[in-house]
Amino acid sequence: MERGPINHAAGGRKRGAPAARKARAVHAVLIAGAVLMIFPFVWMILTSFKSIGESVQIPPTFLPNTWLMDGYREVTRVLPFGKLYFNTLALIFFRIVCAVVFSSMAGFAFAKLQFPLKRLLFFLVLSQLMLPIQIFIIPQYVMLSKLKQLNTLFALVFPGLVSAFGTFFLRQFYLSLPNDLSEAAKLDGCNIGQTFLRILFPLTRTALMALGVFTAVFAYSDMMWPLIVNMNIDKMTLSAGINSLRGQFTTQYPTIMAGSTLAMAPMMVIYLLFQRQFIEGIALTGTKA
Amino acid sequence: MTASPVQRDLRISKARNKNEWLWAYLLIAPTIIGLGALNVYPFFDSLYTSLLKSQGLGPTKFIGLQNYAKMFGSAEIWRTTLNTLWYVVLTVPVGVFLALVLAALLNTKIRGRDLYRGIYFLPMVVAPAAIAMVWRWIFNAENGILNQALLMLGIVGPKWLSDPNTALAACAAVGVWSSVGYDLVLILAGLQSISSTYYEASEIDGANWAQQFFRITVPLISPTLFFVILMRMMNSIKQFDTIFMLVKPENPAFKSTATLMVIFFREAFEKFNKGYASAVVVWSMVIIGAITAVQFVAEKKLVYYE
Structure with missing residues (x-):
């Protein structure tokens, strides 16, 4: 009976570590998915501020070199x-x-x-x-x-x-x-x-x-x-x-x-x-x- | 004067009934008249038009089943039907499975649950036209970010949307990406209505995560799952905007991606073949009906109602 609580505590610690690891794994999966969901929108917005030349540049840039409004001017025209x-x-x-x-x-x-x-x-x-x-x-x-x-x-x-x-x-x-x-x-x-x-x-x-x-x-x-x-x-x-x-x-x-x-x-x-x-x-x- | 109390009550309740009928008809009138004009009449008119030769503005002529004969004799309708069914196969199982797994992951005391749910749902509030535009750009064979990224890994990517071998799969990927959040929200709502006592009891019995998932979650969620699968299949069969926007008729992959609704739209509103287009839409309805019937039979066998 005296050993009960001690055992329990030890077991709790052992269970705690895998639980934290599991939570991290779940977050990793969810974050990967979330990035996949958001990326197209981010890419849409970033591309909209690039010049035509920069948009087709190889290798591609992530952020626009200079943020241009040309696309918006053209499309609203x-x-x-x-x-x-x-x-x-x-x-x-x-x-x-x-x-x-x-x-x-x-x-x-x-x-x-x-x-x-x-x-x-x-x-x-x-x-x-x-x-x-x-x-x-x-x-x-x-x-x-x-x-x-x-x-x-x-x-x-x-x-x-x-x-x-x-x-x-x-x-x-x-x-x-x-x-x-x-x-x-x-x-x-x-x-x-x-x-x-x-x-x-x-x-x-x-x-x-x-x-x-x-x-x-x-x-x-x-x-x-x-x-x-x-x-x-x-x-x-x-x-x-x-x-x-x-x-x-x-x-x-x-x-x-x-x-x-x-x-x-x-x-x-x-x-x-x-x-x-x-x-x-x-x-x-x-x-x- | 001589009316017994019973007769009087009857008369009152009859008057009350009439009053109730009047109110009821008044209240449903706009909806019923609207449905009559916008749906009942058009439904029969479409059936009838499918029996007509009706091209452009020219006179119409009754030609019996000739539109159907022409349709079923063409390679196009079978190819399109197959494309449509392929699209269903490529989108529904993967999409619903992903939504189920994500919903199960979110149905815990995990931090940021609402944020994740909000992000996965995003494509639902963006017009498919805008979504299609950005995916065309991502899938672009020369400058698209996808092939650029693959190139960094030393892989030469295919011409996603203009290669007949990959175009339908690429469209399906966009379809799954667009709808997974919607399905996730519905499934998550279903999961949240499952009482936690089932999980607590099974934990005491020593069940692991997989056992809980397949023995508790799946059976109890099966009515929601059935609804989601049914709705997703309907929507996939009726798929129009994503494919219409992603693959144009001049695209070499057009033949391998055109779904029933894409050729319906082309026949009806680009070639103005109203008769033939009506035959196409009647055929689509038959397919939808058949698949629905199969699903309802399956529901009796597979779906568990508490």
Whole structure:
């Protein structure tokens, strides 16, 4: 019995050393991975400040010899970045508003109300989620061209006017809210609309944040749709806009990298500021769906 | 006057029901109308268009299954289908495995966990167009940093993106690099919901790290893993932007990298063959449906629900 604690201490020390070694090994793996993840962005930014000559120099330099703004001057001359930023922001804004408003309404109704044809209508929502969006694209394009709405902001927002994903996701969230709440509200004399707007809707803030992040990330990165409906450079988004750089500047990498840096900057800044909300939002959309 | 209390209650509840229906239809109206116009009608219209000869602005003509006959008779569709499936094979297992391992490493009391997670997630918030630009530069055969680094080790690197043997693998590497953080976040969220009592109990029983990983972590994470694999496979089959941006039609490796969505886009919006393009997209949908069905069968056998 007397030797017990001593043994334990010795064992603890022995266990301590491998644990520290294990932690170091884990960090080594994670850091190597992190370097791989960050390097392309660092390289993009560093290249954007080099001269064309320096960018193709062999052996390559890591930091620019002199930090030049030529790439940025050139790329902002050929691409209307102000308009690209505006279009992208407007696209994201309207898609989020539509997704939040319409999906909240429908998500609440599907979760908390009973009505005829509910299952069939909900099946409609689910089937949209199962199908590849490309099956809708040609007819959507034809509709817009018949409405004479190509090359407009409306065209960019069009497929996102309603969100099947948002409806499904928010329905799951409303289902998780206790029914006692709506019953208490009913006893207090709230009608269904008031119960929804005043009692339940405010409780979905986390889910709405998550849906907003999800919608923003995918609207921002979507390229096929903006390329299809908006050929006019003044009406393009960042994604589609920098695609046009490739043809013009095949070998002028500092210019292309400057364009890419400008295209990634706004979302990157928002991400760095709200990293936790971003990641938790994405995790929530993934685990609920 | 003569109505019994029961009848009165029934009448009230009927009125209440009607009221509830009205509210429900009002609330779902925008979504249902929107889905009808933006998805239901386009879905059937695409099916119908695949039976039409519809080129450019010219008149359309019903031609039955001729688009399909032409499509399945062409070498292009089979090559593209194979490219697409190859891309899935090259990205999904590696990507999900890496995400699982990284998530398991991060699911400890390790310092800097949020920082690591934030870094791995970075590519998700950058437009694929910008990502493709920098990877084209890194993969550039003469001046790209990758081949320059290899040269220092005495290795002459391949022309990554213009050699038919390496181009699809290079695209897949970019694909994995882009998506690993997203999968990691989802898997990590799943791991964090596993109760620590399982690990504590197994530690008392003397289980080592590998035993814990395969006996506890993998079974309990299998529903999340199933979802991640399903979603990743869908996205890989529908892969468009990365490959579209990395390999242009004039690139000698174009044939060996073009996926179904790349030729769909070209047929529909560069050659304006709407009928044929619709046939291509219907074929893609069939493949996606088949793979989903297989996965759901596999789910019953492999996924463990608590």
